[in-house]
Amino acid sequence: MTVQSLAPSRSFLGPDRAFVSRLSAIAAAFIFGMAGLILFAIGIAFPIALGAITDQGLPFPAADIALAERLAPLWWVFVSASVLNVVALIAVLDRGALGKRIAVVIAGSSLALAVAAELGLVVRGAAAGVATDVATFTATAFLVALLCTLLVERRSR
Numbered sequence: 811m812t813v814q815s816l817a818p819s820r821s822f823l824g825p826d827r828a829f830v831s832r833l834s835a836i837a838a839a840f841i842f843g844m845a846g847l848i849l850f851a852i853g854i855a856f857p858i859a860l861g862a863i864t865d866q867g868l869p870f871p872a873a874d875i876a877l878a879e880r881l882a883p884l885w886w887v888f889v890s891a892s893v894l895n896v897v898a899l900i901a902v903l904d905r906g907a908l909g910k911r912i913a914v915v916i917a918g919s920s921l922a923l924a925v926a927a928e929l930g931l932v933v934r935g936a937a938a939g940v941a942t943d944v945a946t947f948t949a950t951a952f953l954v955a956l957l958c959t960l961l962v963e964r965r966s967r
Contacts, residue, residue, distance in 0.1 A: 902958075
């Protein structure tokens with residue numbers, strides 16, 4: 811009898827690793843789902859809000875109206891990002907090798923875009939306020955999603 815024959819076999823996930831993997835998949839899926847829902851809402855809200863403001867003559871700051879006018883034609887970008895987040899949600903819950911890669915790419919890309927948006931706000935001289943807080947929160951959420959996705963173990967076949 812050798813030492814190697816006494817060592818336990820590692821061919822299966824233990825209950826702790828399996829639990830962490832499933833919990834990580836659920837956490838990442840929740841973040842992807844919420845981000846997808848929020849991005850979809852933003853994508854449809856800018857054109858609707860802009861139309862309502864101009865039709866009803868509601869009092870809003872000129873800077874907010876200018877922002878809405880610049881972002882309204884880009885509704886498809888927000889809806890596309892929403893669809894990508896739903897794809898990542900499905901991919902991370904699938905727990906396959908390809909699904910994990912897809913989720914990692916989407917989480918990493920979203921994290922990079924959120925950090926770039928935050929840096930862009932700071933460079934353009936935006937005061938610490940709602941915009942920078944939203945960018946920071948978004949970057950943090952996608953960082954958590956990325957870490958959770960990396961913790962997801964491949965499902966056993």
